[in-house]
Amino acid sequence: MNKTKYVGQRLPRTDSLAKATGAARYTGDIWVNRRDILYAKALFPPYGHARIKSIDTSEAEAIEGVAAVMVADDLPGMNGYGGMVPDKPVIAKDEVLYEGDPVALVAAETKEIAEKAVKLIKVEYEPLPGYDDPVKMLDPSSPMLHTDNPFHKNHNISDEQIIKKGDVEKAFREADVVIDNWYKTPLVDHAYMEPDAAIAEYDPIQGGITIWSPQHAVQLAKRAMSDAFGLPQSRIHVISQLVGGGFGGKEDSTFDVSVVAGVLSIKTHRPVYFELTRDEVFKGTGKRHPSIIHHQLAARKDGKILGIKVETIIDKGAYKSIDAIPSRTTQYAGGPYSIDNALTHSWSVFTDHPYGCAFRGLGSPQAHFAMECQMDELARKLDMDPVELRLKNILRDGDTTIWGQPMMEERGLGLEECIRRVTSDPKFNEPLDNSDPRIRRGRGIACFMYGTGTGSATDGAHVMVQAQPDGSINIGVSASELGQGFLIAMKQIAADTMGVTIDKIYLDYADSAASLESGATVASRTTVLTGNAIINGLEKLKERFSAVAAPMLKTGKENVCFYQNMVFAKGLENEGIKLTAVIAKAFASQVPLGAIGSWYPPMATPKGDGLGDKMHTYAFGCEGVQVAVDMETGEITVEDALLACDIGKAINPDTLEGQFEGGMAQAIGWALMEEHFMSDGKMKNHTFHDFLIPTAKDIPDLRTIIVEHPNALGPFGAKGAGEPPIVPGAPAIRNAVYDAIGIGLNEIPMTPVRVMEALRKKSAENADKSRR
Amino acid sequence: MITVSFNLNGKDVSCTVDAKEVLVDTLRERFRLTGTKKGCGTGDCGACTVLLDGEAVRSCILLTAMVEGRKVTTIEGVGTMDHPHIVQQAFVDASAVQCGFCTPGMVLTAIALLNRNPNPTEDEIRTALSGNLCRCTGYQKIIKAVQLAAERMREGR
Ligand code: FES
Numbered sequence: 001m002n003k004t005k006y007v008g009q010r011l012p013r014t015d016s017l018a019k020a021t022g023a024a025r026y027t028g029d030i031w032v033n034r035r036d037i038l039y040a041k042a043l044f045p046p047y048g049h050a051r052i053k054s055i056d057t058s059e060a061e062a063i064e065g066v067a068a069v070m071v072a073d074d075l076p077g078m079n080g081y082g083g084m085v086p087d088k089p090v091i092a093k094d095e096v097l098y099e100g101d102p103v104a105l106v107a108a109e110t111k112e113i114a115e116k117a118v119k120l121i122k123v124e125y126e127p128l129p130g131y132d133d134p135v136k137m138l139d140p141s142s143p144m145l146h147t148d149n150p151f152h153k154n155h156n157i158s159d160e161q162i163i164k165k166g167d168v169e170k171a172f173r174e175a176d177v178v179i180d181n182w183y184k185t186p187l188v189d190h191a192y193m194e195p196d197a198a199i200a201e202y203d204p205i206q207g208g209i210t211i212w213s214p215q216h217a218v219q220l221a222k223r224a225m226s227d228a229f230g231l232p233q234s235r236i237h238v239i240s241q242l243v244g245g246g247f248g249g250k251e252d253s254t255f256d257v258s259v260v261a262g263v264l265s266i267k268t269h270r271p272v273y274f275e276l277t278r279d280e281v282f283k284g285t286g287k288r289h290p291s292i293i294h295h296q297l298a299a300r301k302d303g304k305i306l307g308i309k310v311e312t313i314i315d316k317g318a319y320k321s322i323d324a325i326p327s328r329t330t331q332y333a334g335g336p337y338s339i340d341n342a343l344t345h346s347w348s349v350f351t352d353h354p355y356g357c358a359f360r361g362l363g364s365p366q367a368h369f370a371m372e373c374q375m376d377e378l379a380r381k382l383d384m385d386p387v388e389l390r391l392k393n394i395l396r397d398g399d400t401t402i403w404g405q406p407m408m409e410e411r412g413l414g415l416e417e418c419i420r421r422v423t424s425d426p427k428f429n430e431p432l433d434n435s436d437p438r439i440r441r442g443r444g445i446a447c448f449m450y451g452t453g454t455g456s457a458t459d460g461a462h463v464m465v466q467a468q469p470d471g472s473i474n475i476g477v478s479a480s481e482l483g484q485g486f487l488i489a490m491k492q493i494a495a496d497t498m499g500v501t502i503d504k505i506y507l508d509y510a511d512s513a514a515s516l517e518s519g520a521t522v523a524s525r526t527t528v529l530t531g532n533a534i535i536n537g538l539e540k541l542k543e544r545f546s547a548v549a550a551p552m553l554k555t556g557k558e559n560v561c562f563y564q565n566m567v568f569a570k571g572l573e574n575e576g577i578k579l580t581a582v583i584a585k586a587f588a589s590q591v592p593l594g595a596i597g598s599w600y601p602p603m604a605t606p607k608g609d610g611l612g613d614k615m616h617t618y619a620f621g622c623e624g625v626q627v628a629v630d631m632e633t634g635e636i637t638v639e640d641a642l643l644a645c646d647i648g649k650a651i652n653p654d655t656l657e658g659q660f661e662g663g664m665a666q667a668i669g670w671a672l673m674e675e676h677f678m679s680d681g682k683m684k685n686h687t688f689h690d691f692l693i694p695t696a697k698d699i700p701d702l703r704t705i706i707v708e709h710p711n712a713l714g715p716f717g718a719k720g721a722g723e724p725p726i727v728p729g730a731p732a733i734r735n736a737v738y739d740a741i742g743i744g745l746n747e748i749p750m751t752p753v754r755v756m757e758a759l760r761k762k763s764a765e766n767a768d769k770s771r772r
Numbered sequence: 773m774i775t776v777s778f779n780l781n782g783k784d785v786s787c788t789v790d791a792k793e794v795l796v797d798t799l800r801e802r803f804r805l806t807g808t809k810k811g812c813g814t815g816d817c818g819a820c821t822v823l824l825d826g827e828a829v830r831s832c833i834l835l836t837a838m839v840e841g842r843k844v845t846t847i848e849g850v851g852t853m854d855h856p857h858i859v860q861q862a863f864v865d866a867s868a869v870q871c872g873f874c875t876p877g878m879v880l881t882a883i884a885l886l887n888r889n890p891n892p893t894e895d896e897i898r899t900a901l902s903g904n905l906c907r908c909t910g911y912q913k914i915i916k917a918v919q920l921a922a923e924r925m926r927e928g929r
């Protein structure tokens with residue numbers, strides 16, 4: 001390996017100046033500048049569940065400037081698409097299963113005409129009962145949501161996962177204490193600032209289609225939409241523009257808009273632009289799955305956890321989307337602890353709600369919320385320090401997780417350091433000011449672990465690398481720039497690997513035609529998987545160039561070093577030759593200048609009962625928060641938040657901190673404010689003034705500590721870091737509130753209404769006790 | 773249709789619009805100034821912020837007809853990639869930009885704040901920015917960027 005010059009440095013991102021000056025173009029900005037594009041609108045139903053009795057599009061079609069009106073019967077291919085299975089109709093045919101099912105589509109010369117035309121489509125509906133309750137829907141006697149969907153035959157269950165380890169019943173029999181509680185988490189929107197949008201342009205030359213849209217996964221998009229377009233996957237070309245925030249959501253929602261633009265473009269042979277209004281984004285796109293969790297935990301009186309039994313019911317919404325939540329909630333139901341006996345069981349259940357999709361943490365925040373609340377409940381029951389209790393149980397080198405995977409320090413196990421650094425922080429230990437009886441202050445912590453990558457057999461990454469004769473390097477990589485800073489991180493990794501100055505690295509990114517399958521930009525996997533694939537490809541080039549350079553340098557090829565655009569024999573840094581000279585020689589010597597780089601994590605090893613190795617490495621962390629609770633209004637203020645997270649190696653500490661801070665803020669929103677209310681399949685709050693997310697006033701100074709326990713298989717030791725920071729916030733806040741007011745709230749968001757209700761209930765109980 | 777004349781980024785312009793047209797659409801679709809973003813269209817997110825006679829306003833709830841005779845400044849009018857405004861440069865230097873969709877609105881809100889209060893406290897910055905939503909950054913580095921810009925402006929850099 002060369003000397004590192006860039007990895008670990010706080011280098012500025014390459015996209016920030018363009019974004020700060022308005023020069024950066026997002027999908028909607030291309031439409032504005034391309035006036036040959038038709039504008040599309042979809043007609044969405046006014047019901048969450050209804051039968052379509054008739055549709056009359058004649059008036060819309062008659063308007064001048066309308067290029068196409070489509071209903072389900074007009075589609076070019078199969079009426080279905082989706083990331084995992086094509087179960088979501090492009091246009092609803094007989095029934096709408098949630099508010100986001102389009103009933104008809106319009107493409108017109110202008111936005112005004114499209115808006116006018118869509119209003120003239122007449123649909124007769126027969127409203128059907130809304131299925132809002134996943135617990136009821138799980139009952140075998142309940143009606144089926146999908147009555148005629150080839151992908152959904154298992155009653156209302158989209159997925160069911162179980163992990164069984166050890167002898168749980170015995171553990172519970174032998175336990176000194178059992179902690180048994182229910183927890184509830186809400187339906188929430190990703191609230192990315194850029195509403196979904198897509199441009200589709202039919203390719204008349206080869207009969208294909210090009211899609212521009214903010215995507216998490218340009219290669220997956222080809223598979224997800226090919227049936228709907230009636231085209232082979234190879235003919236679908238997908239380019240992800242800059243993504244104005246995704247957080248997992250645009251992995252699916254982008255298909256929703258791309259498929260609409262696509263079928264209209266295939267029909268009209270014209271380019272088509274389709275965007276959602278914010279109202280449509282709220283009602284129609286994917287959400288974080290709400291969950292109801294029954295968590296039972298058995299422990300010895302010295303605090304050792306003996307076993308857990310956890311049941312999690314997940315509101316899947318109407319379609320499958322990315323349905324990894326049962327798998328992740330069973331996996332993380334025991335938190336980052338060594339537990340010998342476990343039975344964890346999760347179901348994702350169909351309802352008339354927006355489909356649950358990937359959202360930062362993918363089920364792990366829900367699972368850790370319950371587990372980390374349970375840890376504080378256990379600490380209270382045993383009158384133990386919650387920090388000591390955690391330290392007693394955390395996974396250490398050689399321990400196995402509840403899914404039976406041994407933990408290894410060489411893959412990075414920094415949890416203890418995270419806990420110690422948070423809990424020994426001076427500010428976190430200052431005396432609490434509880435002088436005002438109206439304001440109660442308290443502190444709490446929560447810990448977590450989170451795997452890098454999908455943990456599935458298909459996980460892997462492939463990239464194209466190509467040296468140019470002028471010494472610059474192209475890297476074709478299918479990952480997307482979501483704002484996380486992947487461009488700069490990949491450049492840092494590539495420049496140090498190749499031994500070139502960073503300005504020599506240019507990424508051909510997020511374009512399915514310029515790159516290979518490297519998996520979706522999800523699951524905190526890009527730095528590690530794509531980074532490793534880039535290293536693999538560049539090492540191939542270096543090996544070839546070493547062979548070319550060796551005779552030029554009069555040394556063996558094993559002695560050839562690359563650094564800062566120079567090539568030299570080991571130890572003879574000052575007698576080097578320019579990399580361009582070596583490339584020129586290679587070019588003239590039948591040595592290819594391009595290569596494919598690949599990397600696979602160690603194969604997941606499913607062994608039955610949900611056991612076996614999943615991800616090859618895990619991020620760990622601990623967050624400590626201080627809250628103030630206003631006893632008269634029930635309002636909770638987070639006054640301090642400190643996150644320590646072990647991510648192996650910080651490739652770029654600036655962008656990494658950005659991920660930490662963003663995740664911490666989203667956790668505050670999830671814990672305290674965000675919640676969609678559904679009734680009869682209809683969303684009650686669908687604007688930013690009734691679905692509140694944190695503003696600058698709701699967030700304290702966010703403090704972060706980067707902990708680096710290197711992952712031997714990661715690029716420069718890195719592990720995945722994008723999602724982990726959201727995981728511990730909600731339970732840490734809840735535990736701090738518990739500390740402040742002596743009440744453990746088991747349902748989030750902890751809104752003033754819920755806090756006041758809990759306070760009133762407690763004071764009634766106290767009054768009752770004192771009367772007796 | 774109404775003809776509206778106003779000053780846009782230092783130039784006098786006029787356009788003929790429907791009485792119901794909002795400024796964000798006029799700026800983006802007629803003048804192709806796509807640096808102004810539209811995140812909600814309901815006046816809640818601040819992505820569409822522009823300066824109207826120096827004050828930060830939401831252009832998605834402002835009728836174009838209302839800007840007759842006034843001075844509108846968009847993100848394109850405050851600085852360019854070659855000559856960024858101090859606040860834009862501070863956003864870059866403080867790593868305050870992630871997905872960037874909120875950034876133009878944030879920058880303009882910050883400029884309006886610093887023009888009326890060159891030495892704001894952290895609390896004043898948070899209050900000023902509280903109408904601009906950012907889902908990516910937790911606001912941490914945005915606050916730092918505004919503080920950095922304030923410092924540089926005071927030092928006349
Ligand atoms: S687009 Fe104007 S406030 Fe959101």
Ligand code: FES
Nearest residue numbers: 871874906907908
């Ligand atoms: S940087 Fe993405 S919304 Fe602010």
